[in-house]
Amino acid sequence: GQNIDQPTEMTATEGAIVQINCTYQTSGFNGLFWYQQHAGEAPTFLSYNVLDGLEEKGRFSSFLSRSKGYSYLLLKELQMKDSASYLCAPTRGSYIPTFGRGTSLIVHP
Amino acid sequence: DAGVIQSPRHEVTEMGQEVTLRCKPISGHDYLFWYRQTMMRGLELLIYFNNNVPIDDSGMPEDRFSAKMPNASFSTLKIQPSEPRDSAVYFCASSSDRLAGSYEQYFGPGTRLTVT
Numbered sequence: 001g002q003n004i005d006q007p008t009e010m011t012a013t014e015g016a017i018v019q020i021n022c023t024y025q026t027s028g029f030n031g032l033f034w035y036q037q038h039a040g041e042a043p044t045f046l047s048y049n050v051l052d053g054l055e056e057k058g059r060f061s062s063f064l065s066r067s068k069g070y071s072y073l074l075l076k077e078l079q080m081k082d083s084a085s086y087l088c089a090p091t092r093g094s095y096i097p098t099f100g101r102g103t104s105l106i107v108h109p
Numbered sequence: 110d111a112g113v114i115q116s117p118r119h120e121v122t123e124m125g126q127e128v129t130l131r132c133k134p135i136s137g138h139d140y141l142f143w144y145r146q147t148m149m150r151g152l153e154l155l156i157y158f159n160n161n162v163p164i165d166d167s168g169m170p171e172d173r174f175s176a177k178m179p180n181a182s183f184s185t186l187k188i189q190p191s192e193p194r195d196s197a198v199y200f201c202a203s204s205s206d207r208l209a210g211s212y213e214q215y216f217g218p219g220t221r222l223t224v225t
Contacts, residue, residue, distance in 0.1 A: 042219055043152070043216050045214065098154065
């Protein structure tokens with residue numbers, strides 16, 4: 001099965017950096033997704049990590065440690081539009097994600 | 110491409126009624142997923158199809174739920190009879206593994222179901 005742990009809510013200031021952590025225990029792990037979901041909208045893809053290490057994509061970066069069952073999403077130069085839920089989703093074989101309950105990020109001026 | 114299309118966007122029904130949710134995946138995608146999202150339980154995978162064949166339905170709550178994919182461009186999720194605890198947002202998503210290294214799922218806008 002899957003056990004995913006990420007903070008329920010985080011707050012940060014516009015222009016700052018925030019790191020959203022995720023720990024997981026899973027069987028048949030292949031990689032880990034991060035999705036962004038604005039209130040009332042569908043989730044949208046941010047990243048998919050297979051190998052250990054940091055992958056950078058613009059203002060967003062994602063890190064994975066397979067041996068530790070740990071990942072984080074790093075958001076730089078925060079903007080108000082980054083206020084959303086961020087879903088950590090490790091895979092369980094066949095690249096099928098299992099979603100956590102997500103972290104609600106509130107960015108304030 | 111129009112993306113994943115779901116209908117209806119909102120559904121309000123009374124307990125005991127049959128509910129049918131519809132989904133049209135992105136053309137060329139060979140995987141289709143049905144999810145349910147609630148505040149309490151988050152985003153849960155109900156069932157997924159590969160090339161129109163159901164692969165894993167272990168997330169389907171009970172026999173009241175059924176899903177079909179008669180062809181590559183259409184799927185339904187049916188609840189019969191519906192109960193208030195089925196109230197949630199139901200998402201359909203599709204993906205393709207033909208793009209090397211790309212396993213991104215594309216989500217539809219969701220159907221908000223309220224059972225009274």
